[in-house]
Amino acid sequence: MKILYVSGNREKLPEAVIPLGLLYVMANTPDNHERLLTDLCFEPDARSALELSIRSNQPDLIAISMRNIQNNDYTGLSDNLDYYAGLVEVCKKNSAAPVVLGGAGFSVMPLELMNRLQADYGISGEGERAFPKLLAAIEADEGFENIGALYYRDRNNPQQVQQVPAPPDFLNMDTLSVPNRSIADPRYFSNYGTDSIQTKRGCPLRCDYCTYPIIEGRKGRLRTAESVVDEMFMSMDQNPDINHFFIVDSVFNLPKSHAKKVCAELIARHWNVPWSCYANPLGFDQEFADLAAEACCAGMEIGSDSGVDAVLKNLHKGFTTEHIRKLNRICEQAGIPDCHTFILGTEGESLADSEATLEFLSDLDPFSAIIMVWTDDYESLHPELREQRLGLRTQIESLLLNIKDNHPQWSMPGLGINFSEALFTSMRKANLHGPLWQHIRSPRARQRYFAAN
Numbered sequence: 001m002k003i004l005y006v007s008g009n010r011e012k013l014p015e016a017v018i019p020l021g022l023l024y025v026m027a028n029t030p031d032n033h034e035r036l037l038t039d040l041c042f043e044p045d046a047r048s049a050l051e052l053s054i055r056s057n058q059p060d061l062i063a064i065s066m067r068n069i070q071n072n073d074y075t076g077l078s079d080n081l082d083y084y085a086g087l088v089e090v091c092k093k094n095s096a097a098p099v100v101l102g103g104a105g106f107s108v109m110p111l112e113l114m115n116r117l118q119a120d121y122g123i124s125g126e127g128e129r130a131f132p133k134l135l136a137a138i139e140a141d142e143g144f145e146n147i148g149a150l151y152y153r154d155r156n157n158p159q160q161v162q163q164v165p166a167p168p169d170f171l172n173m174d175t176l177s178v179p180n181r182s183i184a185d186p187r188y189f190s191n192y193g194t195d196s197i198q199t200k201r202g203c204p205l206r207c208d209y210c211t212y213p214i215i216e217g218r219k220g221r222l223r224t225a226e227s228v229v230d231e232m233f234m235s236m237d238q239n240p241d242i243n244h245f246f247i248v249d250s251v252f253n254l255p256k257s258h259a260k261k262v263c264a265e266l267i268a269r270h271w272n273v274p275w276s277c278y279a280n281p282l283g284f285d286q287e288f289a290d291l292a293a294e295a296c297c298a299g300m301e302i303g304s305d306s307g308v309d310a311v312l313k314n315l316h317k318g319f320t321t322e323h324i325r326k327l328n329r330i331c332e333q334a335g336i337p338d339c340h341t342f343i344l345g346t347e348g349e350s351l352a353d354s355e356a357t358l359e360f361l362s363d364l365d366p367f368s369a370i371i372m373v374w375t376d377d378y379e380s381l382h383p384e385l386r387e388q389r390l391g392l393r394t395q396i397e398s399l400l401l402n403i404k405d406n407h408p409q410w411s412m413p414g415l416g417i418n419f420s421e422a423l424f425t426s427m428r429k430a431n432l433h434g435p436l437w438q439h440i441r442s443p444r445a446r447q448r449y450f451a452a453n
């Protein structure tokens with residue numbers, strides 16, 4: 001079959017990111033299929049670009065990757081769903097080819113999105129095994145049992161979406177072909193300089209609101225440290241513009257033995273390109289931080305979420321504010337900038353809890369902090385849900401506006417504070433790389449982290 005893979009993501013805040021998931025799916029589609037990539041990220045007019053690609057390529061099947069359905073309060077909420085519905089419409093108007101949806105955004109609410117976006121098929125979760133199986137089943141005109149977490153329209157009743165259960169097992173990452181970055185749009189690297197690398201899949205924790213386990217499961221599936229570092233070196237050879245890596249694992253330091261092995265491999269092979277990752281206060285120790293620093297880690301992002309133990313407990317975070325303080329002390333000692341994300345207004349939280357979190361943060365004074373206001377993925381589908389939450393959200397926003405001048409180093413994406421296209425563009429022009437929170441800090445605080453190292 002001739003397959004047109006479409007990366008629909010156009011988000012450029014905090015930066016444009018390569019379509020790693022779609023590249024994984026492409027790399028693991030058998031060679032007997034012709035594979036073409038259309039990336040809409042940098043196209044001035046996404047719909048026209050897609051239309052042109054479909055008309056000139058005449059694909060037999062169109063596979064659309066949906067990364068984000070919402071932007072966690074960065075800007076508007078529902079735009080992405082209308083946008084993706086528009087892409088499916090363009091496919092349908094210009095081709096009879098079936099449309100398959102997949103990706104992180106699709107996976108968090110597959111049934112709802114099949115209905116809303118009117119695609120023919122959808123695959124939730126990992127696509128490397130399920131997508132080729134679906135192609136084979138379509139070609140052979142067979143049934144869809146054993147494909148994976150598949151959603152499809154009933155031939156006799158197209159309004160009805162059928163569902164095939166998810167497979168019991170996830171993929172062994174070391175058996176997968178690695179993504180071919182040479183086909184990625186070079187502007188990801190020339191304009192942003194960051195590449196993405198995945199060292200494992202799965203997070204064992206159970207934070208209340210988290211959708212990550214739906215996408216990649218709870219069981220850690222680790223790659224060998226050698227294969228991870230091989231991929232990083234290969235990518236550098238292919239794309240000399242890369243000056244930063246982001247480890248996209250849900251949490252890099254769990255299990256910590258794996259994270260330490262990756263760091264040790266980087267050190268052994270004299271790796272010298274800065275990288276960042278997500279880290280969790282659980283299992284965070286000095287040995288890991290020191291190894292990471294030696295392996296060229298430029299910063300870690302921590303989902304600390306709240307400065308109130310009762311709220312952390314309610315969210316099933318599994319750690320307390322003391323763990324957050326400990327992580328902060330270790331990072332400072334190792335010279336690793338730590339950026340803590342706090343989410344205000346989660347389910348059951350009061351305005352007083354939000355105030356207490358801000359006091360905690362002020363006292364913690366980490367290298368950087370990003371303060372978000374809670375939004376639920378389902379708000380993009382149900383405006384009434386958003387309406388219900390507006391009261392507390394507005395109160396939290398005025399709280400933030402009142403204190404923002406006291407904390408010029410904190411980012412508040414929802415309010416555009418230390419977080420805007422204009423700011424990021426000027427920072428990139430000043431040749432600053434990696435996650436930009438790493439550069440929004442006073443020289444005095446930098447001194448605190450870097451003086452000893």
Ligand code: B12
Nearest residue numbers: 011017021063065068069070102103104126127196246248
């Ligand atoms: C790392 C990460 C980031 C990093 C990325 C750094 C970088 N350089 O890549 C940063 C911090 C920048 C970031 C930012 C944002 N992110 Co983010 N991010 C992630 C994370 C943890 C991993 C993404 C990743 O690369 N995974 C690895 C790849 C290989 O997996 P994948 O893309 O899911 O692809 C697999 C499947 O989805 C599927 N698949 C993919 N495409 C297709 C297509 C077809 C046809 C098929 C069949 C299958 C398929 O197969 C792939 C291989 O198995 C996910 C959560 C998670 N654990 O998935 C959130 C996640 C993707 N992010 C999300 C969001 C919302 C954002 C932001 C909008 C805002 C924010 N603050 O979180 C921005 C947008 C940035 C942008 N430009 O798009 C959401 C998206 C869903 C949603 N709720 O809308 C997620 C799921 C987290 C969440 N909140 O639930 N993010």
Ligand code: SF4
Nearest residue numbers: 203205207210212250
């Ligand atoms: S640690 Fe992160 S990825 Fe794991 S369950 Fe909690 S929020 Fe999700």
